[in-house]
């Protein structure tokens with residue numbers, strides 16, 4: 001009989017990722033659906049949805065299927081998942097069985113949220129679904145031996161959430177989550193521009209600014225950057241030149257919320273486990289971890305080494321697809 005294709009999936013607020021076991025290729029699509037104005041059915045998903053929404057003028061409105069790792073809009077989530085499964089080449093045909101999905105789930109997800117994820121996967125075409133806690137998946141994808149008896153700590157910073165977890169012997173000992181991620185840095189910047197310069201900017205301009213000149217406090221990027229937007233009073237296009245040092249200040253409040261999740265985990269540990277982490281340090285993953293200077297800013301405050309995963313963005317999805325090997329060889333997840 002034919003085997004089921006095995007697919008690792010990371011349901012991101014910003015990016016949905018899938019990786020079919022045994023294949024190198026990573027499927028990566030914006031977590032987005034586009035609805036034609038006045039309609040109710042999503043007309044496009046992923047990259048195509050983003051293109052339609054960013055057209056000027058656009059008659060499409062965005063729908064966000066996933067927020068903070070859980071289902072925010074079931075209908076669009078199911079259709080986006082079906083679209084992604086199809087892209088992995090695992091949709092059901094005459095000669096194949098429905099795929100088996102290993103899906104990353106936040107340690108902060110409630111039972112209701114977990115059931116919603118499982119249900120969405122089944123409706124979208126999966127034949128078997130199992131959940132893997134995202135920090136364990138990220139550890140596996142980063143090449144960290146989470147099954148060791150000694151403790152490891154992972155801090156994952158996504159677009160809509162952050163998660164700090166300490167694990168040992170293949171299990172999460174404790175974790176803390178916050179609904180704060182890279183998008184909150186962008187929102188803080190948009191608010192600042194509106195309140196201080198009367199300049200309204202799009203979410204993509206706020207994110208682009210972060211990617212060009214953003215950094216954590218103390219990193220000191222030097223090049224200034226021109227921000228284009230719309231004058232809140234006249235409604236006319238206007239631009240403002242800003243210095244990167246201002247971004248460090250604007251990002252400080254949301255970054256402190258993220259840091260707080262890590263500190264809470266660290267402070268809740270028994271002394272011998274803290275001692276293990278003192279030498280080993282913390283591994284950062286998720287797209288938000290790529291902010292220049294973040295690892296050293298966190299390390300200075302937490303007073304332990306902090307380093308970036310070798311594959312911060314795709315660690316969790318890679319780990320989810322690798323988790324099939326563990327369960328097949330009888331190891332626990």
Ligand SMILES: Nc1ncnc2c1ncn2[C@@H]1O[C@H](COP(=O)(O)OP(=O)(O)OP(=O)(O)O)[C@@H](O)[C@H]1O
Pocket residue numbers: 011012013014015016031067068069157158159160161162181182183207210211214286287288289290291292313
């Ligand atoms: N070089 C970079 N510097 C700073 N931030 C970055 C960089 N690259 C990506 N990001 C940010 O990372 C975030 C997306 O990360 P990621 O893809 O891990 O999130 P996600 O998995 O979709 O969301 P979540 O896990 O919160 O549900 C975005 O806010 C993006 O702006």
Ligand SMILES: [Mg+2]
Pocket residue numbers: 010011012013158159286
């Ligand atoms: Mg994520």
